[in-house]
Amino acid sequence: MHNSIPFEAANFIDLNYMNVLYLFIVGFIGGLVSGFIGSGGAFVLTPGMMSLGVPGLVAVASNMCHKFPKALVGAIKRAKYGQVDIKLGIVFGIFAEAGVFYGAHIQEKIKAAFGDAGSNLYVSVAFVVILAVVGGLVLRDAIKTYKSGNAGAEEKLSSIAKWVQSVNIPGTMVYFKCLKAKVSVLFIVPLGFATGMLAATIAVGGFIGVPSMIYVLGAPSLMGSATELVVAFVMGLGGSFKYALHGLVDIRLAGIILAGSLFGIQLGAMGTTYVKPFLIKFVMGVIMVIVLFSRAFMIPVYLSQLGLIQTLTDTTVKILKNTSFAIMAFALLTGAFIVLQAMYKGRKEERAMEEKEVFENA
Amino acid sequence: MEIKELSKQFEDIMSASFTEEGRFETAKRMLNERHKVLLVLTGREADMNAAKYALNLSRRIGAGVNILYLAKDYSEASFLEESMKELKAIGIGYHIRPCEGPIKEEIIKFIDAEKEAYISFAVIDSRDLGIRSVKDQKMDLHDWESLKCPLVLVSKPSKFLSIRRMIMSQNYESLKKKPVVKMIAYGIASVGLYAALLLNQSAITAVFTRGAWYAALPIATAFAISFVHGGFTNYFWSVMGIEATKKSLRTRVVEEKHVYDRERPQPRLRARL
Numbered sequence: 077m078h079n080s081i082p083f084e085a086a087n088f089i090d091l092n093y094m095n096v097l098y099l100f101i102v103g104f105i106g107g108l109v110s111g112f113i114g115s116g117g118a119f120v121l122t123p124g125m126m127s128l129g130v131p132g133l134v135a136v137a138s139n140m141c142h143k144f145p146k147a148l149v150g151a152i153k154r155a156k157y158g159q160v161d162i163k164l165g166i167v168f169g170i171f172a173e174a175g176v177f178y179g180a181h182i183q184e185k186i187k188a189a190f191g192d193a194g195s196n197l198y199v200s201v202a203f204v205v206i207l208a209v210v211g212g213l214v215l216r217d218a219i220k221t222y223k224s225g226n227a228g229a230e231e232k233l234s235s236i237a238k239w240v241q242s243v244n245i246p247g248t249m250v251y252f253k254c255l256k257a258k259v260s261v262l263f264i265v266p267l268g269f270a271t272g273m274l275a276a277t278i279a280v281g282g283f284i285g286v287p288s289m290i291y292v293l294g295a296p297s298l299m300g301s302a303t304e305l306v307v308a309f310v311m312g313l314g315g316s317f318k319y320a321l322h323g324l325v326d327i328r329l330a331g332i333i334l335a336g337s338l339f340g341i342q343l344g345a346m347g348t349t350y351v352k353p354f355l356i357k358f359v360m361g362v363i364m365v366i367v368l369f370s371r372a373f374m375i376p377v378y379l380s381q382l383g384l385i386q387t388l389t390d391t392t393v394k395i396l397k398n399t400s401f402a403i404m405a406f407a408l409l410t411g412a413f414i415v416l417q418a419m420y421k422g423r424k425e426e427r428a429m430e431e432k433e434v435f436e437n438a
Numbered sequence: 439m440e441i442k443e444l445s446k447q448f449e450d451i452m453s454a455s456f457t458e459e460g461r462f463e464t465a466k467r468m469l470n471e472r473h474k475v476l477l478v479l480t481g482r483e484a485d486m487n488a489a490k491y492a493l494n495l496s497r498r499i500g501a502g503v504n505i506l507y508l509a510k511d512y513s514e515a516s517f518l519e520e521s522m523k524e525l526k527a528i529g530i531g532y533h534i535r536p537c538e539g540p541i542k543e544e545i546i547k548f549i550d551a552e553k554e555a556y557i558s559f560a561v562i563d564s565r566d567l568g569i570r571s572v573k574d575q576k577m578d579l580h581d582w583e584s585l586k587c588p589l590v591l592v593s594k595p596s597k598f599l600s601i602r603r604m605i606m607s608q609n610y611e612s613l614k615k616k617p618v619v620k621m622i623a624y625g626i627a628s629v630g631l632y633a634a635l636l637l638n639q640s641a642i643t644a645v646f647t648r649g650a651w652y653a654a655l656p657i658a659t660a661f662a663i664s665f666v667h668g669g670f671t672n673y674f675w676s677v678m679g680i681e682a683t684k685k686s687l688r689t690r691v692v693e694e695k696h697v698y699d700r701e702r703p704q705p706r707l708r709a710r711l
Contacts, residue, residue, distance in 0.1 A: 317657060327646050
């Protein structure tokens, strides 16, 4: 696919110290959040790179090429804590890959029919609708768990997950360790596909992947978010190869972002061992809801470009674009802050316990 | 520190000790044991860690407890005597002395004088002796040479002293060697990789973006970075002392054997001869 992709290698930007530092820091924060909730970070990185003057497709390709090694490192780290279900990750990832291809195909068609603004509007509407529905549900569930006072208790299966696990379609049943049950692969096909489509559209498939593993298949939050890293690896590897075939990957950009994000992902992965499962849902829900507002600011811009509403002045467009980006960065920073704070608190508590134990034993 | 507060804290610790071992057993043991642990209190510090330590130690080595209270203000001694009567009933002897000279001299003098008391260990909060760091402790060592029994300094948990305590409790795991060498090795490799990438960026970009089979090059580079730099970041956080919870490494999620496909024993007809 993507025969129409122009050869943009000549447009690779010159790197200066400020650019390198900026990408390193954004990479670190994005990695931290990804390590914790399984995905994220990419939605700031792609526009972040574009703001440096990187052409859109090169930004998407380079982001993709930094995503799979990062996800690999994160998945290996979290597998050490027994949180990864490799089988589910690979099966899910294969269907997600198909979703990525189909999602990109749809994007192209929309672009051909309605131009750049139409394509952007489609992306923003997808962002707003999916983030509002899924993000709202995830956040509500996390807050409910927290308020119920049973935050430390084992997570309960949702009623959909109970039903999905009870359905027996002969010949399609596969046992997954994170579900501790056999589930028909036919349920994973649409979930993986939707994850891939979202990844192709907004660069963060995990916003569908993780909640669907938790709420539809019945995986615990820790395992769902860790398994998403395997899905991201499979998707990212396929996607990167596709873009690399067209010479669109700027390995320098991918490398610099990786330099920061590999620090972040290790920290985020370790962070999951200090927190109660609901916090993973909480961080994910918070990020999704904040990002939702960021994209909502962009919708009027695209509507006006399409001539569906009154044309906006250049200043208004600029203000809306900057506000949108600032909110997106804020979402990521908020997530990173919650992760770091929870980790600091968890470490402090553990150290106090250790001191006590040592003392009592002495 | 108020003497009242001190005696209250001590009573709390004692009652915890009673609940664990049983009041009668504690009293019986304390009275019968010939060897004693000497707990030195000065009323200078509110921390009761030394008292907890002395009680745990006495239980472990099967010894009784003696308390030496070095009062800086002797006027309060009568109150202390009153409040510690209960201790006497369960076999904890106490001695209240005015502390005229330096504390260490008072302790040495007391142990010399009480040869009959068979004191196996003297336990004191290190801050009572003005020791606040490992360095202070070393400087102080030679003064104690004339002491007839081992002296245990108990300190409030602090980074340095807790390491000493971990050695005492043989918690070697906490002291395991940090992977500094590995971090440096991976760090050098990582710097080398990035330097090669950024110093030859124009040549690399030209080759890597040719498309077709050349597409494998950026992918291979990304894998190489994830291995080398990923290894470095992993060891970096370990060396910085930031690790996952120990619990997470101990309690792995164990895959439960699923029994769906297990063959069921089929009843068979047995022919009898």
